[in-house]
Amino acid sequence: MTAPSITPSRAPAVRYLLRLADLCLIHAQRLGEWCGHAPILEEDIALTNLSLDLIGQARALYTHAGRLGAADTGGQPLDEDQLAFLREERDYLNPTLVELPHSADGSPRGERDFAVTTLRNALVATWLRLAWERLTESSDEEVAAIAAKAVKEARYHQQHSADWVLRLGDGTDESARRMQNAVEQLWRFVPELFEDDEVDAHAAASGLGPAASSLKEAFDAEIAELMAEAQLKAPAVGVFRSTGRRGVHSEHLGFILAEMQHLQRAYPGGAW
């Protein structure tokens, strides 16, 4: 009857999968904010669909991470909902990029800007497609199976969002201005996607999955091509590195979690 936070295993393999699962979940959560508010009906459907696919990916990863964690700690496996809803912020391992608000100026209560959403979708989908491709060859068969399904979804997500980046980047002056602004807002959170640490090293060594840094070259090439075609300019990259994948987030995640976790926290022992 209690709903205090759970603490997942800190085994590198578990952390590796949680990073991926949390990326999918928090990205999906932000996309869910668009429900019913998109610029055209087709895009309302598409954004909901993206969100749905990402939730599906997160579920499979959480379930597997829960089992691996139990093997590590010797306890009962944590289920997908315990992992998704009952951790403290510090234990969420998504990159900061996906927790940022959709607003044009990065302000937490600002209006959603479809340009920011579109660019982030393209960045995340490109990264995920590359990651899933490599994960289809994971030494962990369950992960390979999850990736085999997810990579098809990610290909569609990438295509769909890249099409929008093109349309908006090379559309009107207004849309180009908004897209370039989105680039300025989001760019400093991209390097984190390629920062290795011991979790990555372990995954690479064990064959569980690619180190983050190993996705960089392909990502940079694909995004550079897209940006060029969309007539967008990449800003210089500063020294700042966001640290969401290490559990140190922006001020935005706390608000996302308060909303997302509310029912699980307020109705301990509930059945849904």
Place this chain on the structure above:
Amino acid sequence: MTAPSITPSRAPAVRYLLRLADLCLIHAQRLGEWCGHAPILEEDIALTNLSLDLIGQARALYTHAGRLGAADTGGQPLDEDQLAFLREERDYLNPTLVELPHSADGSPRGERDFAVTTLRNALVATWLRLAWERLTESSDEEVAAIAAKAVKEARYHQQHSADWVLRLGDGTDESARRMQNAVEQLWRFVPELFEDDEVDAHAAASGLGPAASSLKEAFDAEIAELMAEAQLKAPAVGVFRSTGRRGVHSEHLGFILAEMQHLQRAYPGGAW
């Protein structure tokens, strides 16, 4: 170690006090969203001060309501934080007016509009000042004492917000347009402030405090005068009645509570 919801006594006197306390708390909570974002520094300070006074009023009322509730149910008194943070939405009894977002179009994630905030402050402060004045004569000495302090604060709140209604109503074309828009947004939620039910009847009969309807005449006169001076037009009142004071709220309150309750819900048994 658990933080499930508590259910307060349903005695009319308790409900009467909770209505008032919840009005203060939720109004303060909305005002807190302005912290650091006001149009001028003086107003940042003033809005924070308003919020602070309201929290103080809410605390005194909750504490007293908790004691009255215990006398009714025979249990331990619920403390101010249990009452403020651990009820379900259905058991919050503030009028809907105070839970509305600050946005110019009423949309939940829209930008804050100072005109909406200003008008609501004036409406609520006027109502509260009238209520506190009457409550200084409450048959419940504790309530009378709370009111004696609060009425002074409410007088200042009313004066301060009325000054702003004047400035903005009779300022520039833009400010007049925004203020009139705020009137259109908020007006339909005002009638609820004067809707009597059995809780009001009980309070009036027992001398605990005034029935809501008994504040209407004075309120209407004061607000009409203010609106006239500020060159604002009152729209016709429709048949719609909001029902927050009966615990049936707008879709906005759930989001306010998710945020407000988060720590109490996520750290059951915590000491703060």
Place this chain on the structure above:
Amino acid sequence: MHLEQRFEARIDDGGFIEAKDWMPEHYRKTLTRQISQHAHSEIVGMLPEGNWVTRAPTLKRKAILLAKIQDEGGHGLYLYAAAETLGTSRDQLLGALHSGKAKYSSIFNYPTLTWADVGVIGWLVDGAAIMNQVPLCRCSYAPYARAMVRICREESFHQRQGYDALLVMMQQGTPEQKAMVQDAVNRWWWPCLMMFGPPDAESVHSVQSMRWGIKRISNDDLRQKFVDATVQQAEVLGVTLPDPELKWNEQRGHWDFGTIDWDEFWRVVGGDGPCNRERLGMRVKAWNDGAWVREAALAHARKQATKQEAA
């Protein structure tokens, strides 16, 4: 007269009218109104449910909710497409929605206040919608009838999912959850009965629509059918329907029920419900906020076309 006679004969034979067939102007107008109203209801209906996407209590329920909302968007698409076959563009239809000229189902002017509301919308609102819509699968206008076949299939899926969500809470949940379900049922029951429209005696469009096979069962008959079907489901669920006059009438072979507050119905239809302003305001806002996106997409398409011509 020849065309009109042929049209009437086809209707009388229970045949279908296709988009390219001749049809009386009034038939066209009536259908356009009805189909677009239905399409608007689907997209406005995304809002009260969308309100809970970020707060769904489990990942499974979040996925089900997202899939449902996606389906509703899809229904909107087919229906706008069906309406367009009658010669009015989607933009024109949306313009009528945004200006307040066109209606959408009034049920969506009620707020979704708890998670149980999401389940109750599936069970009762979609349940009532299905009652209304199943007969439309045999509507005389073929593009509409075809759209309805697909929509009804998905709607019954949604209804089962909504009912299942409530069943879990009622059978395995905490007392707080059970109270939440009962509270949601209390708030939605009467508005759902209003979904079938005014009593037959006051229903303006019914006679002609019946004649044309656009409407096949009367409002009151559908409402009775809904009540009869729902009473048992409520019993299994363990909730009380908030109507003290609800009782089995042996003679009629139906459940009697209390008097509907038609004043409330007309008030909400007329714009003075709890969420009318919010719902329409949100749709208008989404449309206005999205103008630059639609313009950019058009501009880009034009550029691409120019390039291809030049190549």
Place this chain on the structure above:
Amino acid sequence: MHLEQRFEARIDDGGFIEAKDWMPEHYRKTLTRQISQHAHSEIVGMLPEGNWVTRAPTLKRKAILLAKIQDEGGHGLYLYAAAETLGTSRDQLLGALHSGKAKYSSIFNYPTLTWADVGVIGWLVDGAAIMNQVPLCRCSYAPYARAMVRICREESFHQRQGYDALLVMMQQGTPEQKAMVQDAVNRWWWPCLMMFGPPDAESVHSVQSMRWGIKRISNDDLRQKFVDATVQQAEVLGVTLPDPELKWNEQRGHWDFGTIDWDEFWRVVGGDGPCNRERLGMRVKAWNDGAWVREAALAHARKQATKQEAA
């Protein structure tokens, strides 16, 4: 030379300079920069704490937090007023902040990620600020010195409240709460040490400021004083300061501590910290969004003045 000599003599005697007194241009500029930077820090500092107002865990803590933020706004007011006595208007000073020309304390470019951060800001950030500010109560420029007296009194109150909030969590809280406090201390400790500014050897403005009695104790001395005072407080609290090199040096009579990452300091001062964009963006947004309000207030005041003249 007469004026300048009199000024220097007054400073040398430990006397105070008032706003109407003659002062060298460089003294005026230095003070304007320093006071306005301090004022900007107060109002930017409202943001990281304001981030927790809607989520404070109890009503008492919410009230304390609101009161603290209100005080900070008040400090901003006095300080802008003190700076204005030197001949630059508040709007000009804010213009410099918004354009990025003026600085504010770099500590506020770090995020407040948990409720414990609010306590730690009180304990460590306000603690460091007090160390910096107490000597300013004897600053040679009297309006600044007077403002600082009041500010320091309130700041020590804030520090005690922050420490008390942490003490409650550490002594009566759950293991999760204790971990939250330790995590916050880990994140804030080093940035707090940076609050005293670069090492004395690299401090640009120090010599002249010392000479003029604007600055009275060196950066490194203040930093050492802060470390010495804090180590014991941390022990009572039951948290570990995240510095393995921290140890008592009997010979010096002070605590030794590890090397500060000055690269990080300069990076964050230079604009590339975790929240620089957010903080400045928020201030600019509040200012721009509020333009219509300020214009209306002016317009109204003008109308009132005109009416009074006419009367």
